[in-house]
Amino acid sequence: MNLIEIRDLTIGYDGKPVVSGLNFDISEGDYLCILGENGSGKSSLVKAILGLKSAYSGHIHFAQGFSRREIGYMPQKTEVQRDFPAGVFEVVLSGCQGAMGLKPFYGRAEKRRAASAMERLGITEIKNECYRNLSGGQQQRVLLARALCSADRMILLDEPTTALDPPSTAEFYRIIESLNSDDGVTVVMVSHDTAGALENSNRVLHLGGMESMFFGETADYVKTKLGKKFLGGDE
Amino acid sequence: MLLEMFSYSFITRAVVVGSLVSLCASLLGVSLVLKRYSMIGDGLSHVSFGAMSVAAALNVAPLALSVPVVLAAAFLLLRLSESSRIRGDAAIAVISSSALAVGVIVTSLTTGLNTDVCNFMFGSVLAMTDSDVALSVVLSVIVIVVFALFYNKIFAVTFDESFSRATGVRAGLYNTVIALLTAVTIVLGMRIMGALLISSLVIFPALSAMRVCRRFKSVALCAAGLSLCCFLFGMVASYAFETPVGASVVVVDLAVFGLFCFLGRRR
Numbered sequence: 001m002n003l004i005e006i007r008d009l010t011i012g013y014d015g016k017p018v019v020s021g022l023n024f025d026i027s028e029g030d031y032l033c034i035l036g037e038n039g040s041g042k043s044s045l046v047k048a049i050l051g052l053k054s055a056y057s058g059h060i061h062f063a064q065g066f067s068r069r070e071i072g073y074m075p076q077k078t079e080v081q082r083d084f085p086a087g088v089f090e091v092v093l094s095g096c097q098g099a100m101g102l103k104p105f106y107g108r109a110e111k112r113r114a115a116s117a118m119e120r121l122g123i124t125e126i127k128n129e130c131y132r133n134l135s136g137g138q139q140q141r142v143l144l145a146r147a148l149c150s151a152d153r154m155i156l157l158d159e160p161t162t163a164l165d166p167p168s169t170a171e172f173y174r175i176i177e178s179l180n181s182d183d184g185v186t187v188v189m190v191s192h193d194t195a196g197a198l199e200n201s202n203r204v205l206h207l208g209g210m211e212s213m214f215f216g217e218t219a220d221y222v223k224t225k226l227g228k229k230f231l232g233g234d235e
Numbered sequence: 236m237l238l239e240m241f242s243y244s245f246i247t248r249a250v251v252v253g254s255l256v257s258l259c260a261s262l263l264g265v266s267l268v269l270k271r272y273s274m275i276g277d278g279l280s281h282v283s284f285g286a287m288s289v290a291a292a293l294n295v296a297p298l299a300l301s302v303p304v305v306l307a308a309a310f311l312l313l314r315l316s317e318s319s320r321i322r323g324d325a326a327i328a329v330i331s332s333s334a335l336a337v338g339v340i341v342t343s344l345t346t347g348l349n350t351d352v353c354n355f356m357f358g359s360v361l362a363m364t365d366s367d368v369a370l371s372v373v374l375s376v377i378v379i380v381v382f383a384l385f386y387n388k389i390f391a392v393t394f395d396e397s398f399s400r401a402t403g404v405r406a407g408l409y410n411t412v413i414a415l416l417t418a419v420t421i422v423l424g425m426r427i428m429g430a431l432l433i434s435s436l437v438i439f440p441a442l443s444a445m446r447v448c449r450r451f452k453s454v455a456l457c458a459a460g461l462s463l464c465c466f467l468f469g470m471v472a473s474y475a476f477e478t479p480v481g482a483s484v485v486v487v488d489l490a491v492f493g494l495f496c497f498l499g500r501r502r
C-alpha cells in the first residue's frame with residue numbers, strides 16, 4: 001500500500017524552485033533512500049513531506065488512515081543542541097509531545113513508550129547521562145529513539161550518519177535495518193553515504209536537476225549511469 | 236542597615252518588583268539564551284525606552300503606552316526572525332537602534348534630556364508605584380505558572396523547534412507566549428534597571444547556571460535562584476555604596492558569572 005504519493009511537487013525558496021516536477025511513492029514497509037548532491041533539495045523535500053515547508057505546486061497525498069503525525073523525524077543536526085543542558089531521558093520523552101496536545105506533564109504511558117524506544121536502541125544504560133557529553137553515535141541513537149517515540153509507522157532520517165565513524169555507521173545501519181525488517185517500520189533516509197545506504201534499501205530517489213532524476217528499485221539504480229557515478233565516487 | 240533600608244517604602248517597592256522581575260527574566264532567559272535570542276531583551280528594552288520617551292513627551296502614563304508598543308515589537312521581532320529574509324540578530328539591531336533614535340529625537344525636541352529620560356536609560360529605585368507592584372505580582376505569577384505548566388513543551392521547542400513542529404507541537408504558540416511574557420517583564424524591569432542594563436537580567440543568570448548545571452530543569456531553577464540573590468545583593472550594595480541600582484546588579488551578576496565559569500572549569 002502506498003502511504004505517501006507525491007505528484008508534480010515543486011518546492012523552492014524566494015520564488016526559485018529547488019526541486020521541480022517530482023513524482024514518487026512511499027509504500028508501507030519500504031526502505032527508501034534519498035540521494036543527491038549538496039543543495040539538491042533533499043532536506044527541503046523532507047521538510048515539505050513533514051509540513052514544515054509549503055510546496056509551490058503539486059500534491060503530497062497521504063493514504064487514508066495515515067497522517068503526518070505518524071512520521072518520526074530525525075533532523076539533520078542543528079547548532080543549538082551542542083551545548084544544550086538536557087538529560088537523555090528528557091530528550092527521548094520530548095518525542096511524545098506531539099501526541100499530548102495541551103496536557104502539561106508526562107504520564108505513565110509516555111514514560112513506558114520512551115523506555116521501550118531506548119531499550120530497542122540499546123541506550124537504556126545512558127538514560128541519566130547528559131546529552132551534550134555523549135559521543136556522536138550515542139547522540140544519533142538518542143535522536144532516533146526520540147523519533148520512534150513520536151511515531152513508529154514511518155521514520156524519516158536526514159543524514160543520520162554524517163558525523164559517525166565507520167563502525168558506528170555500520171551499527172547505525174544495522175539498527176535501521178532491523179527496525180525495517182523486524183518491526184515493519186517504513187524507513188526514508190537521506191544520505192551521502194551512497195554505498196552504505198544502498199546496501200539495505202529497496203528503493204532509491206535521486207534528486208539533482210531534470211536530467212539526473214531517478215526513482216525506482218535499488219537493483220535498477222546501481223545499473224544506471226547515475227548510480228555507477230555515485231557509487232564509483234565513494235570508493 | 237537593612238532595617239534602615241527597608242524603612243523607605245519606595246525601596247521596599249523596588250525590591251519587591253525587582254525580585255519578581257528578576258525571577259521572571261531568568262526563567263524566560265533560559266529559553267531565550269538557548270535559542271540564541273539573547274539580544275531580544277536588549278532590543279525590547281530600547282523599544283520600551285523609545286515608547287517611554289514619547290509617553291513622557293505626550294504626558295501619558297509611561298506603562299500605558301510602552302506595554303502595548305513593546306508587545307507589538309516582540310511579536311514583530313519573532314515574525315521577522317522566523318522568516319528567512321532577515322536574520323534574527325540583524326532584525327533586533329535594526330528595531331532597537333531605530334527605537335532608541337526615535338526616543339532621543341523626541342526627547343531632545345520636547346522635554347530635553349532631563350532626569351526622567353536619564354532614569355529610563357539607567358534605571359531608578361524611585362520610579363515604582365503601587366500599581367507597578369501589583370502588576371509585577373500578577374505578571375510573575377503568570378510567568379511562573381506558565382513556565383511550570385508548559386515546562387515540557389518549552390523544553391521540547393527550545394531543544395529542537397523543527398522536530399517539535401514536525402510532530403505537531405504548536406511551536407509558534409509557545410514562542411509567542413515567551414516573547415510576550417518577555418516583553419512585559421522587560422517593560423516592568425527597565426524602570427529599575429534601565430534600558431541599557433535590563434537585558435543582563437535575562438542573560439546572566441542563564442549563562443551562569445549553564446556553566447555548572449547539566450539539566451534543563453536544574454539550569455532553570457539555578458538561574459531563578461541566582462537571579463534573585465544577585466538582585467537582592469546588588470540592591471543592598473547599591474544602597475550601601477550609593478551606586479545606581481541597575482549597574483550594581485549587573486556587576487554582581489558578572490562576578491557570579493565569573494565564579495561559575497571557574498567552578499564549571501574545575502568540574
Ligand SMILES: Nc1ncnc2c1ncn2[C@@H]1O[C@H](COP(=O)(O)OP(=O)(O)OP(=O)(O)O)[C@@H](O)[C@H]1O
Binds near residue numbers: 013018040041
Ligand atoms: N532557508 C532557506 N532559505 C533560502 N534558501 C534555502 C534555504 N534552505 C535551503 N535553501 C536552498 O535550497 C537548496 C536546497 O537545500 P537543501 O538543504 O534542501 O539541500 P540538501 O540536499 O539537503 O543539501 P545537503 O546535502 O547539504 O544537506 C540549496 O541550494 C539552498 O541554498
Ligand SMILES: [Mg+2]
Binds near residue numbers: 042043158159
Ligand atoms: Mg540536507
